[in-house]
Amino acid sequence: MxxxxxxxxxxxxxxxxxxxxxxxxxxxxAGKAMPVPELDLETxxxxxxxxxxxxxxxxxxxxxxxQILDEWRTEVVRNxxxxxxxxxxxxxxxxxxxxxxxxxxxxxxFCDRCHDYAGVKPKCWDCHIVPETPSGEASAAVAGKGxxx
Amino acid sequence: MPIFAxxxxxxxxxxxxxxxxxxxxxxxxxxxxxxxxxAVFVFGFVWRVVVWARSPVPFRIPVTSGQQRSLSWIKADAxxxxxxxxxxxxxxxxxxxxxxxxxxxxxTDLYKGRxxxxxxxxxxxxxxxxxASFLVILVRHLRLFSEPVVPMADTLAAVxxxxxxxxxxxxxxxxxxxxxAAFLLLRRIVIPRVRYISLAQDYIxxxxxxxxxxxxxxxxxxxxxxxxxxxxxxxxxxxxxxxLPEGLTAVFFVHLFCVSALLVWFxxxxxxxxxxxxxxxxxxxxxxxxxxxxxxPWNAPVKVHTYEEYEEEFxxxxxxxxxxxxxx
Ligand code: HEM
Numbered sequence: 001m002x003x004x005x006x007x008x009x010x011x012x013x014x015x016x017x018x019x020x021x022x023x024x025x026x027x028x029x030a031g032k033a034m035p036v037p038e039l040d041l042e043t044x045x046x047x048x049x050x051x052x053x054x055x056x057x058x059x060x061x062x063x064x065x066x067q068i069l070d071e072w073r074t075e076v077v078r079n080x081x082x083x084x085x086x087x088x089x090x091x092x093x094x095x096x097x098x099x100x101x102x103x104x105x106x107x108x109x110f111c112d113r114c115h116d117y118a119g120v121k122p123k124c125w126d127c128h129i130v131p132e133t134p135s136g137e138a139s140a141a142v143a144g145k146g147x148x149x
Numbered sequence: 150m151p152i153f154a155x156x157x158x159x160x161x162x163x164x165x166x167x168x169x170x171x172x173x174x175x176x177x178x179x180x181x182x183x184x185x186x187x188a189v190f191v192f193g194f195v196w197r198v199v200v201w202a203r204s205p206v207p208f209r210i211p212v213t214s215g216q217q218r219s220l221s222w223i224k225a226d227a228x229x230x231x232x233x234x235x236x237x238x239x240x241x242x243x244x245x246x247x248x249x250x251x252x253x254x255x256x257t258d259l260y261k262g263r264x265x266x267x268x269x270x271x272x273x274x275x276x277x278x279x280x281a282s283f284l285v286i287l288v289r290h291l292r293l294f295s296e297p298v299v300p301m302a303d304t305l306a307a308v309x310x311x312x313x314x315x316x317x318x319x320x321x322x323x324x325x326x327x328x329x330a331a332f333l334l335l336r337r338i339v340i341p342r343v344r345y346i347s348l349a350q351d352y353i354x355x356x357x358x359x360x361x362x363x364x365x366x367x368x369x370x371x372x373x374x375x376x377x378x379x380x381x382x383x384x385x386x387x388x389x390x391x392x393l394p395e396g397l398t399a400v401f402f403v404h405l406f407c408v409s410a411l412l413v414w415f416x417x418x419x420x421x422x423x424x425x426x427x428x429x430x431x432x433x434x435x436x437x438x439x440x441x442x443x444x445x446p447w448n449a450p451v452k453v454h455t456y457e458e459y460e461e462e463f464x465x466x467x468x469x470x471x472x473x474x475x476x477x
Contacts, residue, residue, distance in 0.1 A: 034296035119292030
């Protein structure tokens with residue numbers, strides 16, 4: 001019967017669309033693993049540190065560095081308090097460009113790698129400048145790679 | 150009381166992952182349950198659709214809410230009373246994308262002892278908002294399931310976070326989902342007539358969605374999660390190499406467990422209206438029973454004897470007694 005065949009075709013197309021959407025991540029990945037980005041921590045400023053420490057413990061930096069930045073911004077812009085002291089007594093200027101990007105001067109191989117992986121596009125760089133990395137440093141930094149884990 | 154049964158269900162859906170996470174059953178929570186739930190969802194969905202597709206449709210029963218196709222000088226309403234395939238497609242699109250039939254919703258009130266009828270668009274508005282924000286959130290979540298991230302997820306995130314409120318940016322779809330789900334739930338609780346017909350299976354999906362959105366917002370704005378670890382976990386699922394990264398939090402396991410509960414719930418209950426809307430005879434049939442014969446698939450094959458055959462058989466006798474015949 002003609003109507004019945006038409007119905008079967010419609011059901012077939014509908015189920016195919018459903019299955020394609022429900023399994024989309026599988027065939028998008030096509031078996032290729034999504035490798036965790038390799039973060040580069042070998043900048044001159046970090047190498048010169050007495051102890052390889054960030055402004056907060058690493059686990060906290062991983063999860064809430066953007067909230068720290070937000071707190072810093074509020075402190076500076078609203079309260080005018082520029083100096084940040086860690087519990088262990090290290091002092092930092094609360095500044096995106098002059099502090100974070102001083103140590104992490106390799107934005108492309110640090111912040112960006114992670115943000116591309118997680119699909120994050122911070123708008124900060126619309127206004128804040130990224131310190132320029134001398135080209136020689138980039139090649140020197142490739143040697144020792146810090147990974148995320 | 151269905152609402153208390155539903156609340157009990159939700160409390161268990163929150164406490165179980167919290168307990169299991171603290172007991173260290175991360176493999177169960179992070180791999181076994183979500184993967185099993187996904188399989189139940191996909192197979193259950195297909196199974197329900199196949200069962201529906203095999204059911205006979207004895208009559209054409211399209212909803213006819215406009216002028217049907219008739220004489221050439223009477224204007225037909227193709228979208229409200231479709232007469233052909235394209236009309237059905239148009240009506241289905243309006244229904245699925247814009248919730249056309251909810252837009253026609255009416256309310257009844259007693260005014261001086263007599264019922265009066267009026268329009269109401271609340272259910273349409275919040276119902277649509279609920280589904281639209283859910284879809285946007287699902288597409289945005291693809292950033293955890295694709296590498297490089299699919300451009301659609303990026304674009305949608307940019308639009309969704311355009312007001313740049315806070316760091317990380319507040320997504321408008323999250324607010325819409327919370328507001329709409331809260332409205333749909335309160336509607337069932339506050340309006341006595343709706344409360345009277347509401348069952349646990351009406352409350353539970355809404356409560357689950359509220360839990361999922363709540364835990365998601367918690368992870369994004371308060372109890373921060375390590376997204377890189379989450380993506381590592383998701384990568385393990387979709388590449389069939391299960392991995393359990395460090396740094397997954399209890400809130401994340403609640404999120405994932407409630408999502409799994411929703412996935413299992415989906416094919417078992419009324420959430421199947423997602424597939425069902427396309428299979429409703431009231432929506433997917435054209436109103437053409439006066440032009441085309443609708444054959445009931447339940448009919449046993451009947452041997453018919455048409456008038457032509459009858460006349461062929463008895464022509465001589467008919468002529469002999471003077472009955473008129475079609476063919477001489
Ligand atoms: C029914 C499916 C789901 C719904 C409705 C849902 C809903 C949400 C919502 C509303 C948020 C708030 C932030 C945002 O909108 O991005 C969120 C965040 C989140 N969800 Fe889901 N979710 C679902 C499935 C999943 C799954 C399967 C995973 C596991 C990979 C997941 C992992 C996360 C994570 C890690 C966050 C935090 C994102 C961030 O920090 O920006 N969700 N979810």
